Amino acid sequence: MCDTCGCGEPGSKAVIRLPGESNQNNHDHNHDHEHDHNHHGERRISVESDILSANNLLAERNRGYLEAMGILAINIMSSPGSGKTSLLEKTIIDLRDEISFFVIEGDQQTLNDAQRIESAGAPAVQINTGNGCHLDADMVNKALKKHSLEKGSVVMIENVGNLICPSLFFLGEKKRVVIMSVTEGEDKPVKYPAMFESADLCLINKTDLLPYLEYDLGKAMEFGRKVNHQLHFIEVSAKTGQGMERWYEWLRNEKSSV
């Protein structure tokens, strides 16, 4: 298919030219857009532009930079209070001799989370979004520049606690991790499908509390898989460390394939 206009003719191969070299089109038709002209001189300009394209482009730029540096970037998302920061603290403490971490913290207000991460032993930059409900690629681009990143390190981006908005905004991450905790309802995935649909891994946190709750793990996973057939689950307790080794394995595996 022609990739310029979508007509049935064979698509042109990528053309690589030197400056000044002419581009010979291999098929002959008009690529001009149709414009309506009426007697008032009004004209319609065909735009056909993705509304999120500015963010997507910048996300790709971040992704390229991170890839060139051999850095694994993970976008961590969840509702507020499901244990994103605790999980990061525990991960940093357990793996800091093995992996060099840099953490970007997104919250509406305060430096609290960045301070917690620094105390755990990793450099952190806090993004305060003010009224914003999600991080975007531009914020992450600026945050990445705040720290001289080490080649082969891991950048953890803790998004604003919100299961709705962050899913639409790519940041340049390689993988998306969504956390749900057993103190929430099992039906979070079907209530917020866009988030779970775009995630690669779902960590089910606070499993140490399972004996005190009526949470059905199997049901939660079934809901998750209804939304995203490829979703992978790991049950963890950031508090007791239970299951964390499987999460670390996943991280090591992703890191080795950057």
Added chain:
Amino acid sequence: MPMHEMSIAQNIIDIAASEAKKAGVRNVLELELEIGKLAGVEYESLEFALGILAPGSVIDGCNLVIHKPDGQAVCCDCGFRFFTDSHISTCPECNSYYCSVDCGKELKVKSILVD
């Protein structure tokens, strides 16, 4: 106002402004959008956000047209295509959960009408 419709509205205005500039005009008479019913955008919130951001921008006073394509999914097991209003669908033909939503997630500025 914590909502992503605000960011989306700002992006729409940026795109309209850049196209208007290219066309050498100051104002857009009509803004034509395509926002799928499964795109994760609340139409009312988006219109509200556009209304707030419009004054002083190229879209101030313009006519807003939003096309709202329905969600469609294809069953990965039997290939049946059907309309859906949800990200989670069961195939009406074979009851499979393995359905892939491939229409209704559009987020696009289609065109602008200028003088």
